[in-house]
Amino acid sequence: MFDMTAAVFSRRQSSNAVNSPSSATSSSTKKSKHASSSPTSGMPTTASLDLHYLPDDKPVFACHSCSKVVALQDELVSKAFNGRSGRAYLMNSTINTSLGKIEERKLLTGTHTVADLLCASCKESLGWMYIKAPNGDQRYKEGRYILEAARIIKENNW
Known part of the structure; x- marks a missing residue:
């Protein structure tokens, strides 16, 4: 199983405090118990272990079973998706996650x-x-993630 113990925040290099190593040590940014790291690409081949700290006041999605933070609200692309258990969110990146086996899956699109x-x-x-x-008009999804609403909870300032 591929370990994605952290974020794929490489898509949002600019103004996020999570992405800036200097902001992780800034005295104005609260440090959190939630750590993340950035893989070199969105594909399940490799991951780096550069640790960054999430501020406690950032709106996040967490696992409904263990409450571990799995995504920042800032990484939300669309709420107009469906998962196996109903409503789902398309995300640019996730943190504290791992990937299972790669497979072909028949989906609505x-x-x-x-x-x-x-x-x-x-x-x-x-x-x-x-x-x-499968085709050009669906390629925007490549390297992105589906989080099923029934399997996550919202935390911090929602």
Whole structure:
């Protein structure tokens, strides 16, 4: 199983405090118990272990089973998706997650190559990662994640 113990925040390099190593040590940023790291790409091949700290006041999504933070609200792309258990969110990145086996899965918009997305702490299934889309109009999903609303909770200033 591929370990995604942290965020794929490489898509949001600019103004996020999470991305800036200097902001992680800034006295004006509260340090949190939630750590993240950034893989070199969104594909399940490698991950780096650069630790950054999330401020306690950032709105986040957490695993409904163990309450481990799995995504920042800032990484939300769309709420207009469906998962196996109903409503789902398309995310640019996740943290504290791991990926299961890569497989072809028939979804509403065609057959996609996906990998199940698991909580790194309790191994609960949270959704999946899009590895490869079937055609051009679906390619925007590649490297992004589905978090199923029924499997996560919202925390901090929602």
